[in-house]
Amino acid sequence: MEIKEVKYLTSVVDASKILQDGLYEFAFVGRSNVGKSSLINMLCNRKNLALTSSTPGKTKMINYFLVNSSFKFVDLPGYGYSKTGKSHVVRWASIIEKYLLSSKQLKLVFCLMDCRIEPTDNDKMMIEFLMYNNIPFKIILTKIDKLAKSKVALQLGKLANGLGLRRESFFLSSSNSRLGREEILNYIEGVLAN
Secondary structure: OOOOOEEEEEEEOOHHHOOOOOOEEEEEEEEOOOOHHHHHHHHHOOOOOOOOOOOOOOOOOEEEEEEOOOEEEEEOOOEOOOOOOHHHHHHHHHHHHHHHHHOOOEEEEEEEEEOOOOOOHHHHHHHHHHHHOOOOEEEEEEOHHHOOHHHHHHHHHHHHHHHOOOHHHEEEOOOOOOOOHHHHHHHHHHHHHO
16 A cells, blocks of 8 residues: 555544544554554654654544545554653543544554563553454554564564464564554555455
C-alpha cells in the first residue's frame, strides 16, 4: 500500500464525540512513551503529523487522521504511567475502553509494546480486553533497532510465549530504521480488501 495523502482530522476528549462517519479505522494503543506517534508518522511518511513527546502521557485525546481519503488512523491515549496525575490515567482508560467498544468502523487495533520490555500488567489487560470483546488486533513491537539483531528472534519468542500468542500476531518495527513499514501497510491493505 502507498500512502499518498494523509491529514489530521480532529481530536476528541469525550467518548460521546467519537467519530461515526462510516470510514474504517485502525487504532493504535499502548503504554505511554511506547512510540505510537512516531510509528504513525513513520507509516504516513510524515515527520510531525502525530506529535511526539519525551514526556510520558502526553497524548490525552483520541486523535484522528484521514489516510488516502478512504480510512483513518486513530491514535489513542497512552495507558499506564503519566506525569499528569492518576485522575487523568483513569479518565484516559475510560475513553479508550469506550472507543474500543463503541466505534462501529474499527477494523483492527495495533497494540504497541517496546520490544525490550516485558509486557506490563496494563499490556496484558489490554490484550485480554481485546480478546474477550472479540476485537481483532495485532501487536507491533517497537524500537526493534535498540535490540541486538542476534537477540530479536529469542525476544520475539519470549514475548509471544509470555502473552500466549503465536508469532504471527506480531510485527517488528523501528521508527528510526523504518523497519516493518511495508509489512504493516500491506497488512492494512489486506484487511481493507476483505
